[in-house]
Amino acid sequence: MISGRTWCFGDNINSDLMVPGPVVYATPAEQARAVFSANRPGWVDEVKPGDIIVGGQNFGMGSSRPGARSLRTLGVACLLAESLNGLFFRNAVNFGFLALRCPGVSTAFTEGQTAEVSVAEWRVRNVQTGATLACEPVPPALLKLMLEGGIFPSLERDGLIAPKATKAK
Amino acid sequence: MGMTIVEKILARASGQAKIAPGDLAVVAVDTVLMLDTNFMPDIRREILKVHDAEKIVMVFDHFVPPPDRASADAQATGRAFAKQFGVARLHDIGRDQGISHVIASERAYALPGTTLVCSDSHACAAGALNCAARGVGYPDLVYAVTTGKAWFKVGETVRYDLTGKLQPGVFAKDLFLHISGTYGDHANQNVEFGGGGMASLSIDARRTMTTMGAELSAEFATFEADDILIDYIRARTSAPFEAQAPDADAIYVARRTIDLSALEPLVARPDSVIKNSVPVSQAAGVAINQAFIGSCANGTIEDIAEAARIVKGRKVANGVRFIITPASQAIYRQALEAGYVQILMDAGAVVTAATCGACFGGHMGVLGPNETCITSSTRNFKGRMGDPTARIYMGSSATVAASAIAGTIVHPGNMVRA
Structure with a gap:
């Protein structure tokens, strides 16, 4: 069970708002500092590890820029959205970030309320209102990647890519 | 089934x-x-x-x-x-x-x-x-x-x-x-x-x-x-x-x-293409700083030919940067051989090397604060082509070329020759 404070965003939150142009090829830490700088400046200083994002329709539309990795880097525990862009979802799986489709979620929460998320039961509960919603189950193989750090660790174990060199910055 | x-x-x-x-x-x-x-x-x-x-x-x-x-x-x-x-x-x-x-x-x-x-x-x-x-x-x-x-x-x-x-x-x-x-x-x-x-x-x-x-x-x-x-x-x-x-x-x-046959020229207003299209006439008159033709979507020889047809014998409006990025060297060469590059340059356009370039705000046409661009490229997200205060409209390459000449967003039909 995951439980966290919610931050509400609207429909069509795009990849470039999460990973703005100037940091597309910067380090993951630098990318994370720029999340939502154009549409919600200062948010990265307010969000805390364990918080949950509530999104609207078509969350993550756009490019392959890894917004999911930046949200994971910021410590966001989970994203719940009315619908998810498929490429955003792929990056969520592969970078180990829990992102779930949860119809009705954008109207079931107002910002600051607490969400409880159970991937065992595929249910979300609003702690303040008691409302419960069903999430769309993620196929087991993909959920395992989401919860266990994504695809790179397994490619490292299989000797297909080198262990990440830590780069001095 | x-x-x-x-x-x-x-x-x-x-x-x-x-x-x-x-x-x-x-x-x-x-x-x-x-x-x-x-x-x-x-x-x-x-x-x-x-x-x-x-x-x-x-x-x-x-x-x-x-x-x-x-x-x-x-x-x-x-x-x-x-x-x-x-x-x-x-x-x-x-x-x-x-x-x-x-x-x-x-x-x-x-x-x-x-x-x-x-x-x-x-x-x-x-x-x-x-x-x-x-x-x-x-x-x-x-x-x-x-x-x-x-x-x-x-x-x-x-x-x-x-x-x-x-x-x-x-x-x-x-x-x-x-x-x-x-x-x-x-x-x-x-x-x-x-x-x-x-x-x-x-x-x-x-x-x-x-x-x-x-x-x-x-x-x-x-x-x-x-x-x-x-x-x-x-x-x-x-x-x-x-x-x-x-x-x-x-x-x-x-x-x-x-x-x-029932369709007309449209533009997407800034920041998204999702349920954000209007007939060109509804955006007409918006002053632009930059017009861009290029990208994987619309840097083709057909786009460049259409732009050349529209600007031939005309001049890009003062204060407008008209940037054309062929999507490949082969397209660039075709455009040269057909005389399109000459026509576009005579009009005052810049033709760049084949690259994603301005489409993703990488280089070759990045937008500054509060600028307005009309593009035929792939995306008009806030900040996509440069500064987040820039406004990006999206239309066909014909609409972009016509707008480059007019200095404002304009229906490509306005540039049709008698």
């Missing part, structure tokens, strides 16, 4: 008799497109093994020629990678370079009935060639390079049946803006195009449509194969392929008919 085009391609590629929405298809990837950006110093991972170098195509496109040290480092690293693993199909700066999605088409690397992945979202462009092509993340790309595989969560398919023929001055970009404006996003759905009207659309026009599938949030966007496509492929390769047609009893979540 039957299968759609994408379901049939994914079934073949995954060795299954049947694929349906909800399935997780694990497929053998026929073509992996790698880009210069896959080797950028702060994000790249060192690949130790390659599954099959003959399935890899490498194209330098985002930063060409490299504008900074990081992109120069990326391209040097990419060249070394190609040499180390014996990737023969490397489209380096020079004769055969261009935007990867256009190269995949020009060289017929994306064969009908096959699968393709690339870490750029507009890889769906190859759907114009009846190829199940998808933009994936960088980790998926590394997975495909090292294992030869990719997974796809199979979505439902929306079918668009095209009838009629576009009127003069109306282009595939207007058809896209009609679909995005009317139906909004297609998240987790595939888009399939067919019908008698597709015969009036060139491969370039079809590729505009499939490229922009990414902007609908579609999983895959594919066209049916017809004689125009088969002739296009056969002019480029003798490699065997098996195009896939939808079954007569394929299941679609929606089936929509669009009469091409």
Whole structure:
């Protein structure tokens, strides 16, 4: 069970708002500092590890820029959205970030309320209102990647890519 | 029950008799497109093994020629990678370079009935060639390079049946803006195009449509194969392929008919193309600082020819930068030979090297604070082409060229000659 404070965003939150142009090829830490700088400046200083994002329709539309990795880097525990862009979802799986489709979620929460998320039961509960919603189950193989750090660790174990060199910055 | 085009391609590629929405298809990837950006110093991972170098195509496109040290480092690293693993199909700066999605088409690397992945979202462009092509993340790309595989969560398919023929001055970009404006996003759905009207659309026009599938949030966007496509492929390769047609009893979540002859020029207002299109007349008069024609979607010879036709004998408005980026060296050469480059330069336009360039705000036309741009490229997100206060309208290349001359957004019909 995951439980966290919610931050509400609207429909069509795009990849470039999460990973703005100037940091597309910067380090993951630098990318994370720029999340939502154009549409919600200062948010990265307010969000805390364990918080949950509530999104609207078509969350993550756009490019392959890894917004999911930046949200994971910021410590966001989970994203719940009315619908998810498929490429955003792929990056969520592969970078180990829990992102779930949860119809009705954008109207079931107002910002600051607490969400409880159970991937065992595929249910979300609003702690303040008691409302419960069903999430769309993620196929087991993909959920395992989401919860266990994504695809790179397994490619490292299989000797297909080198262990990440830590780069001095 | 039957299968759609994408379901049939994914079934073949995954060795299954049947694929349906909800399935997780694990497929053998026929073509992996790698880009210069896959080797950028702060994000790249060192690949130790390659599954099959003959399935890899490498194209330098985002930063060409490299504008900074990081992109120069990326391209040097990419060249070394190609040499180390014996990737023969490397489209380096020079004769055969261009935007990867256009190269995949020009060289017929994306064969009908096959699968393709690339870490750029507009890889769906190859759907114009009846190829199940998808933009994936960088980790998926590394997975495909090292294992030869990719997974796809199979979505439902929306079918668009095209009838009629576009009127003069109306282009595939207007058809896209009609679909995005009317139906909004297609998240987790595939888009399939067919019908008698597709015969009036060139491969370039079809590729505009499939490229922009990414902007609908579609999983895959594919066209049916017809004689125009088969002739296009056969002019480029003798490699065997098996195009896939939808079954007569394929299941679609929606089936929509669009009469091409009923469409008019449209523009998307800034920040999104989702339910954000208006007739050009409703945006007319908006002053612009920059007009841009280019990208994998609309840097084709047809776009450049149309721009040349409109600006011939005219001058770009004072205070407007008109930037044209051919999508490949081959297109650039065609434009030179046809005299289009001369016409465009005489009008005051700048014609750049083939690159993604201004489309992603990388270089060659980045926008400053509070500037307004009209573009025929792929995306008009806030901050996409530069400063987040810049406003980006999207229209056809004809609308962009006409606006460059007028200095304000204008209907391309205003530039028609008597």
